[in-house]
Amino acid sequence: MTEIQLQDVSKVYGGDVVAVDGVDLTVEDGEFVTLVGPSGCGKTTTLRMIAGFETPTTGRVGMGGKDITDLPPYRRDVGMVFQSFALFPHMTVKENIAYGLRVDDESHTEAEIDARVDEMLELIELPEIKERMPDQISGGQQQRVALARALALNPEALLLDEPLANLDERLREQMQAELSRIQKELGVTTVFVTHNQEEAMTMSDRIVVMNEGGFEQVGDPDQVYDDPASLFVADFIGKANVFRGRAGASGDGLSIDTGEVTLRAASTDGVADGDAVGAVVRPQDATIEASGVEADNVLSGEVTLSQRVGELVEYRIDTDLGEFIVVEQAGRGGTRFGRGDRVEAGFPADACRLLTRESVIGDEPVTAPAQTEA
Amino acid sequence: MAGESESEVLPGEESSSLPDWMPEGDAWVAVLGYPVTVLVLLFAVPLALLVAVSFFPKPSGGYYSVGFTLEHYVRAFTTPLYLERLAFTVALSAGTAFACLAVGYPISYTLARMESRRRRQVYITAIVSTMWLTYIIRSYAIGVILSKNGVLNELLMTVGVVSEPVFTSQGLFPVVLGMTYVFVPFAILTLYSSINNIAPELEEASKNLGANRFQTFRRVIFPLSKRGVYAAWMLVFILALGAYIVPKILGQPAQWTLPVIIGDQVTLQLNVPFGAALALIMVTVVMAILALGYKFLNLGARDLSGGGPSGE
Amino acid sequence: MASEDNPRPDGGTVDGARGSTGLTRALTGGTVDLPGLAARLYLGLSLIFILAPILIIVSISVTPEQFLTFPPGGVSGQWFNEVLSNPEWVAAIRTSLLVALGASVVSVSIGLPLAFALDRYDVPYMGVIRSFGVLPILIPPVIIGVAFTSYFLAIGLTGSVFTLAVAHGVFYAPFSLVLIGNGLEEMDRSVEEAAMNLGATEFQTLRTVTFPIIRANVFSGVLFAFILSLNEYIIAFLVSGFTVVTVPIKIFSSLRYSYSPVIAAISVIYVVLTTLLVAVVEHYTGGIWD
Numbered sequence: 001m002t003e004i005q006l007q008d009v010s011k012v013y014g015g016d017v018v019a020v021d022g023v024d025l026t027v028e029d030g031e032f033v034t035l036v037g038p039s040g041c042g043k044t045t046t047l048r049m050i051a052g053f054e055t056p057t058t059g060r061v062g063m064g065g066k067d068i069t070d071l072p073p074y075r076r077d078v079g080m081v082f083q084s085f086a087l088f089p090h091m092t093v094k095e096n097i098a099y100g101l102r103v104d105d106e107s108h109t110e111a112e113i114d115a116r117v118d119e120m121l122e123l124i125e126l127p128e129i130k131e132r133m134p135d136q137i138s139g140g141q142q143q144r145v146a147l148a149r150a151l152a153l154n155p156e157a158l159l160l161d162e163p164l165a166n167l168d169e170r171l172r173e174q175m176q177a178e179l180s181r182i183q184k185e186l187g188v189t190t191v192f193v194t195h196n197q198e199e200a201m202t203m204s205d206r207i208v209v210m211n212e213g214g215f216e217q218v219g220d221p222d223q224v225y226d227d228p229a230s231l232f233v234a235d236f237i238g239k240a241n242v243f244r245g246r247a248g249a250s251g252d253g254l255s256i257d258t259g260e261v262t263l264r265a266a267s268t269d270g271v272a273d274g275d276a277v278g279a280v281v282r283p284q285d286a287t288i289e290a291s292g293v294e295a296d297n298v299l300s301g302e303v304t305l306s307q308r309v310g311e312l313v314e315y316r317i318d319t320d321l322g323e324f325i326v327v328e329q330a331g332r333g334g335t336r337f338g339r340g341d342r343v344e345a346g347f348p349a350d351a352c353r354l355l356t357r358e359s360v361i362g363d364e365p366v367t368a369p370a371q372t373e374a
Numbered sequence: 375m376a377g378e379s380e381s382e383v384l385p386g387e388e389s390s391s392l393p394d395w396m397p398e399g400d401a402w403v404a405v406l407g408y409p410v411t412v413l414v415l416l417f418a419v420p421l422a423l424l425v426a427v428s429f430f431p432k433p434s435g436g437y438y439s440v441g442f443t444l445e446h447y448v449r450a451f452t453t454p455l456y457l458e459r460l461a462f463t464v465a466l467s468a469g470t471a472f473a474c475l476a477v478g479y480p481i482s483y484t485l486a487r488m489e490s491r492r493r494r495q496v497y498i499t500a501i502v503s504t505m506w507l508t509y510i511i512r513s514y515a516i517g518v519i520l521s522k523n524g525v526l527n528e529l530l531m532t533v534g535v536v537s538e539p540v541f542t543s544q545g546l547f548p549v550v551l552g553m554t555y556v557f558v559p560f561a562i563l564t565l566y567s568s569i570n571n572i573a574p575e576l577e578e579a580s581k582n583l584g585a586n587r588f589q590t591f592r593r594v595i596f597p598l599s600k601r602g603v604y605a606a607w608m609l610v611f612i613l614a615l616g617a618y619i620v621p622k623i624l625g626q627p628a629q630w631t632l633p634v635i636i637g638d639q640v641t642l643q644l645n646v647p648f649g650a651a652l653a654l655i656m657v658t659v660v661m662a663i664l665a666l667g668y669k670f671l672n673l674g675a676r677d678l679s680g681g682g683p684s685g686e
Numbered sequence: 687m688a689s690e691d692n693p694r695p696d697g698g699t700v701d702g703a704r705g706s707t708g709l710t711r712a713l714t715g716g717t718v719d720l721p722g723l724a725a726r727l728y729l730g731l732s733l734i735f736i737l738a739p740i741l742i743i744v745s746i747s748v749t750p751e752q753f754l755t756f757p758p759g760g761v762s763g764q765w766f767n768e769v770l771s772n773p774e775w776v777a778a779i780r781t782s783l784l785v786a787l788g789a790s791v792v793s794v795s796i797g798l799p800l801a802f803a804l805d806r807y808d809v810p811y812m813g814v815i816r817s818f819g820v821l822p823i824l825i826p827p828v829i830i831g832v833a834f835t836s837y838f839l840a841i842g843l844t845g846s847v848f849t850l851a852v853a854h855g856v857f858y859a860p861f862s863l864v865l866i867g868n869g870l871e872e873m874d875r876s877v878e879e880a881a882m883n884l885g886a887t888e889f890q891t892l893r894t895v896t897f898p899i900i901r902a903n904v905f906s907g908v909l910f911a912f913i914l915s916l917n918e919y920i921i922a923f924l925v926s927g928f929t930v931v932t933v934p935i936k937i938f939s940s941l942r943y944s945y946s947p948v949i950a951a952i953s954v955i956y957v958v959l960t961t962l963l964v965a966v967v968e969h970y971t972g973g974i975w976d
Contacts, residue, residue: 499965653826
């Protein structure tokens with residue numbers, strides 16, 4: 001049972017720079033958890049505290065039931081993959097992978113080491129590069145070797161620090177699939193750090209959205225996407241249309257008055273009449289037509305951008321509320337509207353979720369536009 | 375908060391740690407301690423001593439005796455000879471620096487733009503090799519070439535341009551030639567580093583826009599290599615200021631530079647304090663020039679130490 | 687007439703006709719890339735300028751005559767014989783090698799920890815220490831020599847191989863500092879963390895990862911100091927107080943008397959030795975100047 005536990009962990013530099021602020025997390029055995037957030041949110045620092053390269057200012061780090069907070073990195077049973085891969089440039093691929101076994105306290109025979117290296121090369125499907133030097137193999141191959149090296153010691157946990165950041169798009173997608181496959185196969189508890197929310201969504205069992213040293217939200221990808229805890233999360237994960245205003249009543253539901261327009265909205269817990277709120281509308285929940293849209297909320301405007309992104313088409317419309325994004329499946333004809341077309345976009349009330357907080361960290365309320373404070 | 379942690383850190387393993395992820399590492403004091411101590415004891419102290427010695431009186435029998443006197447500085451500043459030598463030294467060094475730039479820049483440029491990597495490597499190795507050789511051998515070589523029955527004279531006489539030996543093995547021309555010869559590799563390498571860092575695409579872009587080679591050079595390449603030019607000039611200048619061997623071997627007393635005078639004061643006249651005073655005056659001049667260079671041209675220790683691999 | 691696609695002799699990518707100036711184009715019909723040709727000619731000449739004196743010395747050293755003439759009449763090994771069988775010259779060579787060895791050790795022993803400390807730690811006054819570390823070579827050698835002389839005098843150490851090795855070592859420490867410092871800087875620091883992640887202690891990491899990676903830099907620092915010390919005159923002369931005779935010192939004093947071919951012979955020996963060592967340095971640093 002290897003679970004990773006963070007108990008009220010903080011990291012403060014120089015007395016006043018708070019990189020990580022009192023976080024709690026339990027990563028279950030075999031789980032793939034991703035720490036995601038913008039630069040500087042503390043995700044890498046958190047990871048490094050689990051690895052042992054940073055010592056928490058307060059709090060404890062536990063693994064498999066043991067408190068490892070005071071253990072130096074070489075006494076922790078974790079394997080880490082670095083953003084730059086950090087392959088030893090003066091050693092062959094084989095020696096790189098074998099390194100952990102060689103410096104191990106227990107001695108291993110050459111045969112053992114060789115067998116293990118072969119096993120790892122099998123796992124990453126690259127048996128042919130065994131004797132090559134790191135500068136002789138491609139970026140994608142280096143990445144896999146780094147992974148193999150980290151897994152060679154059969155660690156209790158696997159930590160990855162933005163390992164795919166240095167790869168081009170195509171390769172990145174391939175590697176995402178590879179990583180997922182290997183992780184599932186081995187069942188190793190994994191903590192993954194990235195700033196790319198798409199990556200986080202694709203690969204993880206659970207996501208931790210971080211912001212300014214704290215956790216905005218922890219949940220599985222669906223939860224985080226459908227039920228964001230704050231505007232920060234809604235904006236960071238996936239695309240979103242966000243409007244700020246004041247909540248009001250409307251029929252049996254709620255409304256939001258942005259000053260320009262009033263939208264009918266769905267309730268979310270704890271929204272009271274008059275609260276400053278933010279409304280989140282996902283682009284794919286809206287429909288777009290030239291005219292005659294029937295929905296709880298209809299916005300009209302001129303298309304400023306229409307582009308095809310894979311199997312989807314994205315439209316950006318200039319409306320009274322500002323830019324509004326609509327995404328739909330690409331039909332046979334490709335894009336239906338072009339720049340300059342006047343269109344209407346509509347969405348139902350329950351696609352318009354109201355949130356009361358900008359961010360969970362600091363419990364910031366939504367800043368409503370221009371109106372006098374109640 | 376400490377609780378029952380089962381840390382197994384073995385004693386003695388932590389305090390000698392070097393990596394930087396242990397911010398509480400006081401180990402650096404130990405690591406830094408030895409070299410700094412050595413440098414202080416064996417570099418700062420001797421220099422400080424030099425300063426002190428320059429104020430010591432010179433007894434007739436020995437090297438120096440402890441005391442305080444300004445006589446050496448007074449002598450240095452009031453005797454026309456020394457100031458004149460200082461001026462000559464500065465002028466000679468400046469001239470050498472310019473000569474090295476003139477000779478070296480085209481070489482550096484051609485090298486930096488050379489297509490064949492191997493040929494370039496060969497040339498550079500050849501140039502670098504000569505750099506290491508003692509100035510003595512190199513000056514000797516120039517002396518041989520310029521001597522009365524040496525190569526150059528023989529050549530000119532054979533060809534019939536002159537009827538008598540024109541060059542001598544000692545004199546102003548030999549000294550200037552010798553200084554340039556000896557220091558030009560430094561200029562070449564510094565300039566090479568700098569020019570090499572100018573992306574060739576810039577030249578291509580310039581030519582693509584219609585500029586001929588000369589214009590490209592004047593408007594694109596030269597300005598971009600300015601930093602290297604300044605660094606090269608500075609480096610040669612400072613090195614030339616300290617030149618002892620070349621003027622001594624290839625020069626008559628009229629061409630002796632201040633370092634030569636200093637050397638003679640210490641070894642022949644056994645007047646260490648006076649030599650020290652002259653030395654300090656020189657150091658001050660060098661420091662002042664370095665400071666000026668740093669201030670106006672933004673040159674740092676980086677640029678002068680071989681141009682640096684990242685030399686911009 | 688010129689073809690528009692005339693490639694430059696030096697490999698440039700723009701057609702020659704457009705590149706050369708109007709005058710040369712007019713004179714040569716555009717087929718000859720005058721500036722390019724001139725450049726290569728200049729390079730060739732300057733290389734001759736740089737290497738010729740050495741070559742001349744080589745030829746003098748093999749002259750069968752009894753004194754210096756150029757061009758020499760033939761080839762003879764007599765002068766090399768003279769040098770290598772002369773106990774004074776042999777002693778000088780030995781002394782030079784010893785001093786150089788000591789100097790390189792001292793130089794690296796200062797430069798290595800200094801480079802490490804500056805690279806790894808947030809040392810206060812880092813800029814000052816770094817400038818301090820580079821300072822020795824910026825000061826004219828004669829001044830360093832005088833400083834060391836009076837210093838050793840003051841503390842009662844007479845000139846010896848040891849004091850000279852130390853003086854040289856301190857003087858050349860900046861090279862080690864800069865070379866090793868560059869190596870450390872260019873190194874990807876995360877490989878050390880990777881090593882520790884895989885179970886290596888700090889010491890094991892230094893031994894198996896860090897040092898192998900910077901080994902070339904350390905080695906070139908050693909060689910730099912070695913070669914420079916071998917060839918250094920003025921500090922040696924001032925510090926040794928006539929008790930220690932290195933090759934440069936002996937050459938210099940011999941020059942007083944005449945330009946004998948013996949000097950040429952020892953010079954050649956030195957040239958060969960130095961060039962070999964330089965080639966080794968180049969090999970290990972792999973084009974340090976690129």
